[in-house]
Amino acid sequence: MSIRQNQVPLKFEPSRIDSKWQSKWAEDNLYKVNNDSDKPKWYEMTMYPYPSGDLHIGHWYAFSPSDCHARFRRMQGYNVLHPIGFDAFGLPAENAAINRGIHPKTWTMQNIETMREQLQSLGAIYDWNREVICCDPEYYEWNQWIFLKFYEQGLAYKQKAPVVWCPSCQTVLANEQVVNGCCERCDTVITRRDLEQWFLKITDYAEELLDFEGLIEWPEKILTMQRNWIGKSEGVEIQFGLLNSENALISEQTITTFTTRIDTIFGVTFMAIAPEHPLVESLTTKENSIDVKKYIEQSKKISEIERMSTDKVKTGQKVGSFALNKFTNEKIPIYIADYVLPNYGTGAVMGVPAHDERDFVFANKYSLDVKRVVSETGNEDQNMSEAYVGNGIMINSKTYDGISNFEAKELLAKDIEKKKWGKKTTSFRIRDWLVSRQRYWGTPIPMVECSKCGIQPVAISDLPILLPDDAEFKPSGESPLKTSIDFVNTVCPKCFGPAQRETDTMDTFFDSSWYMYRYLNPKYKEAPFDNKLVKSWMPVDQYTGGAEHAVMHLLYARFFTKALRDMGLVDFGEPFLRLFNQGIILGQDHEKMSKSRGNVINPDDVVTGMGADAVRVFLMFIGPWDQGGPWSNVGINGIARWLNRVWTITTEKYELGSETMINQQTTDELAKTLHKTIKKVYEDLDKFKFNTAIAQLMEFSNYLNKTLNTKAVDPLVWNSCVRSFLLMFAPIAPHLAEELWEINGYKYSIHSESFPIWNEELISENVITMIVQVNGKVRDKIETAIGMEESAVKSLALMSSKIQAHIDGKTINKVIYVPDRLINIVI
RNA sequence: GCCGAGGUGGCGGAAUGGUAGACGCGGCGGACUUAAAAUCCGUUGCCCUUUAAAGGCGUGUGGGUUCGAGUCCCUCCCUCGGUACCA
Numbered sequence A: 001m002s003i004r005q006n007q008v009p010l011k012f013e014p015s016r017i018d019s020k021w022q023s024k025w026a027e028d029n030l031y032k033v034n035n036d037s038d039k040p041k042w043y044e045m046t047m048y049p050y051p052s053g054d055l056h057i058g059h060w061y062a063f064s065p066s067d068c069h070a071r072f073r074r075m076q077g078y079n080v081l082h083p084i085g086f087d088a089f090g091l092p093a094e095n096a097a098i099n100r101g102i103h104p105k106t107w108t109m110q111n112i113e114t115m116r117e118q119l120q121s122l123g124a125i126y127d128w129n130r131e132v133i134c135c136d137p138e139y140y141e142w143n144q145w146i147f148l149k150f151y152e153q154g155l156a157y158k159q160k161a162p163v164v165w166c167p168s169c170q171t172v173l174a175n176e177q178v179v180n181g182c183c184e185r186c187d188t189v190i191t192r193r194d195l196e197q198w199f200l201k202i203t204d205y206a207e208e209l210l211d212f213e214g215l216i217e218w219p220e221k222i223l224t225m226q227r228n229w230i231g232k233s234e235g236v237e238i239q240f241g242l243l244n245s246e247n248a249l250i251s252e253q254t255i256t257t258f259t260t261r262i263d264t265i266f267g268v269t270f271m272a273i274a275p276e277h278p279l280v281e282s283l284t285t286k287e288n289s290i291d292v293k294k295y296i297e298q299s300k301k302i303s304e305i306e307r308m309s310t311d312k313v314k315t316g317q318k319v320g321s322f323a324l325n326k327f328t329n330e331k332i333p334i335y336i337a338d339y340v341l342p343n344y345g346t347g348a349v350m351g352v353p354a355h356d357e358r359d360f361v362f363a364n365k366y367s368l369d370v371k372r373v374v375s376e377t378g379n380e381d382q383n384m385s386e387a388y389v390g391n392g393i394m395i396n397s398k399t400y401d402g403i404s405n406f407e408a409k410e411l412l413a414k415d416i417e418k419k420k421w422g423k424k425t426t427s428f429r430i431r432d433w434l435v436s437r438q439r440y441w442g443t444p445i446p447m448v449e450c451s452k453c454g455i456q457p458v459a460i461s462d463l464p465i466l467l468p469d470d471a472e473f474k475p476s477g478e479s480p481l482k483t484s485i486d487f488v489n490t491v492c493p494k495c496f497g498p499a500q501r502e503t504d505t506m507d508t509f510f511d512s513s514w515y516m517y518r519y520l521n522p523k524y525k526e527a528p529f530d531n532k533l534v535k536s537w538m539p540v541d542q543y544t545g546g547a548e549h550a551v552m553h554l555l556y557a558r559f560f561t562k563a564l565r566d567m568g569l570v571d572f573g574e575p576f577l578r579l580f581n582q583g584i585i586l587g588q589d590h591e592k593m594s595k596s597r598g599n600v601i602n603p604d605d606v607v608t609g610m611g612a613d614a615v616r617v618f619l620m621f622i623g624p625w626d627q628g629g630p631w632s633n634v635g636i637n638g639i640a641r642w643l644n645r646v647w648t649i650t651t652e653k654y655e656l657g658s659e660t661m662i663n664q665q666t667t668d669e670l671a672k673t674l675h676k677t678i679k680k681v682y683e684d685l686d687k688f689k690f691n692t693a694i695a696q697l698m699e700f701s702n703y704l705n706k707t708l709n710t711k712a713v714d715p716l717v718w719n720s721c722v723r724s725f726l727l728m729f730a731p732i733a734p735h736l737a738e739e740l741w742e743i744n745g746y747k748y749s750i751h752s753e754s755f756p757i758w759n760e761e762l763i764s765e766n767v768i769t770m771i772v773q774v775n776g777k778v779r780d781k782i783e784t785a786i787g788m789e790e791s792a793v794k795s796l797a798l799m800s801s802k803i804q805a806h807i808d809g810k811t812i813n814k815v816i817y818v819p820d821r822l823i824n825i826v827i
Numbered sequence B: 001g002c003c004g005a006g007g008u009g010g011c012g013g014a015a016u017g018g019u020a021g022a023c024g025c026g027g028c029g030g031a032c033u034u035a036a037a038a039u040c041c042g043u044u045g046c047c048c049u050u051u052a053a054a055g056g057c058g059u060g061u062g063g064g065u066u067c068g069a070g071u072c073c074c075u076c077c078c079u080c081g082g083u084a085c086c087a
Helices: A014-027 A057-075 A091-100 A104-120 A137-152 A202-209 A220-230 A262-267 A286-309 A357-365 A405-419 A531-537 A552-566 A603-610 A612-621 A636-651 A664-686 A690-710 A715-729 A734-743 A790-799 A801-807
Strands: A041-046 A079-081 A156-166 A171-173 A191-200 A233-243 A249-259 A270-273 A316-325 A330-337 A348-351 A422-427 A447-450 A454-457 A489-491 A498-501 A542-546 A579-582 A767-774 A777-785 A814-818 A822-826
Touching: A014 A603, A014 A612, A014 A734, A041 A057, A041 A531, A057 A079, A057 A542, A057 A579, A057 A603, A057 A612, A057 A664, A091 A104, A137 A156, A137 A454, A137 A552, A202 A220, A202 A552, A220 A552, A220 A579, A233 A262, A233 A405, A249 A262, A249 A270, A249 A348, A249 A422, A262 A405, A270 A357, A286 A316, A286 A330, A348 A357, A405 A422, A603 A612, A603 A636, A612 A636, A612 A690, A612 A734, A636 A690, A636 A715, A636 A734, A664 A690, A664 A715, A690 A715, A715 A734, A767 A790, A767 A801, A777 A790, A777 A801, A790 A801, A790 A814, A790 A822
Parallel strands: A041 A079, A041 A542, A270 A330, A542 A579, A767 A822
Antiparallel strands: A156 A171, A156 A191, A233 A249, A233 A316, A233 A422, A270 A348, A316 A330, A447 A454, A447 A498, A489 A498, A767 A777, A814 A822
């Protein structure tokens, strides 16, 4: 794919120009960002890449438009910080190490080397002095520092939690390593294991994370996804009594369920609890114990697989005991069922088949009663073919009959609280963030376990806790750090006796939750970030990146900033004020790019042949940035042609011949076109509408081309048009713009210039094309002066022979007049 | 299933409720050339028409609102993305 057929030859040497300016900019520190500036600040960030070792076209699609936007802000007069770094910890490094025997550190650092070079070929305004590499101890030391702060605040805690386990590889798997319930590497069916693991209490912030007030401009789609992810629902917790099969109360104990539909309490016909529920054992009667055990075993194994592949198979197992509905005094059977999740609500569900789809399916399968208690407009039929989940009037609910179910919800909740049977409560879907990874290539969690003092935090003065080089990271069934004796054996920070280090490492989302602070001064030694710089630069004004990070990364980052704020470390609550999500670049076949499809485009090949600017411009031109779109080897030729034309227009000698006449009208028209162009390009770049901005510039260059042929304007006017054009071109095609700026004899650098400003007066028209419609259909167009009266336009329109032909003596019922736009004659 | 985005020429895509198809690709015709490529000029939604003029039809489907709908409302179909037993 390195040689494309029918490639349009360029009039300039792109590789020469690219490297010429890239090295000049670097030498001059042109893009070094000054922290002290009179200009207003603009912090524009793009999500940093994982150093996979190869910069693919998707990276170009993410980075070149964001660079263009940052450059535009720069030319608008902002002091712009547009940093880049590497998300350098993570699984692929460890996999490469396991497969190829290279140390993860070596592999990662080599990849960063090559990717840094590839990134430089973009010609972006990155300030490389601020590069962040999070596998560097200089960075992860502060991960540990922040972790200790979280621990101090009670936001970090250790608890048993299940992990996905591959019995064959003897290793913990990440969710994405599980394919159809099997290990992606060896295809073995996975199981689960309970391990003591570290969590961050993001749930403390669940309510506040739902508040998006502090954000200026985020896509509604992302907010919805975050809302759903947090999953707030308000309901009632209510206790049920417990009976054995002889109707005797088992104990004073009760079982609590959470429901959002307390209005259906009279329709409860069974209770379903999670197989993991703590009361399962005590509720299981002798005659059911074998079956219950079997069901629990089975759900442990199958649940994950079933969940992924099948839809809504509801199974359960009777435990033998009964629950007592305190409102009806009815005795209802208790089941364990894997559709009830142990970690949501109370892990127990009151089954109301008539008004819940899942309960309905379950009741059908086990022949349980269906009892309708909410009536949809008078329908009291008890033979239901499906659950009725809507609202209505209460029936079969004793004293609550006849009122709306909304009202009943309120009354019942109050009643329950009065009787002390339960309480109103709010439930969240979001769970605490599990940050422990049983992996080598990550930040060591700075904790120590002492047999005398228990879990102890490492002293801040002992940071960083370095990742040892000698750990065996090949899978063994334990955290790899356990194999480094020197690492594990340490001294208790409290009693100075022998102790062991925590051997889990941190989730890489920990790194990316605060890297925006570190960019400000990645070398800062006193703290994770320099407060003075945080005050002047944060929060990030514009963040761009893929929508795949809608919930995890973006939610974690918001949580971090709120937690840091509550510790008094920052004084704002949102890290990213504006967010824009780019789409996905597709292959030429309109399919997602993948090696197996063979439709991958290697940007290096194209850049070598056509230059960075051609690639940048094409990627921005194919369509709206947030929609993504297909690459095209043929389509990029159009860009090459355009760049050639730009080259010609801006380098050709413009001189008036002896017989050339300067035409005032042509000059005025050119000025108007220029100013219209400036307005359109300015407004489009502002809103990330690169495709239409470029289209407008193309139109303008076509117009300039015509002017070049007629030479009917003064050379001074011509030169100022070329100058303005180049300035608009600069953020889009920075190398070529700089070269042409130099050829035209302007002072280096174009990238230190301001974006042109348009003059609204020059844009206003005095003659417009009036559309004349008959019955809403365009029949003629007439030139009229601006601001013409309706009556005048009407008589002009009626004079048109084309219009006459359509009216043809019929009576005019009505005339719609839109000033300076159209007139519609209705007959 | 639910949530979100979208469906416009041969293709990528433009269009504050007011000229549908900007800009570009591709195609066609011409100029230049021994020739080809490149370049330049012209042309290009479909139908009818020898051509032109003049019509007619056209933004996934079917309805509606409006003087006027790609755009607003309702029904359905399809594509893509996200998410999933949340009680």
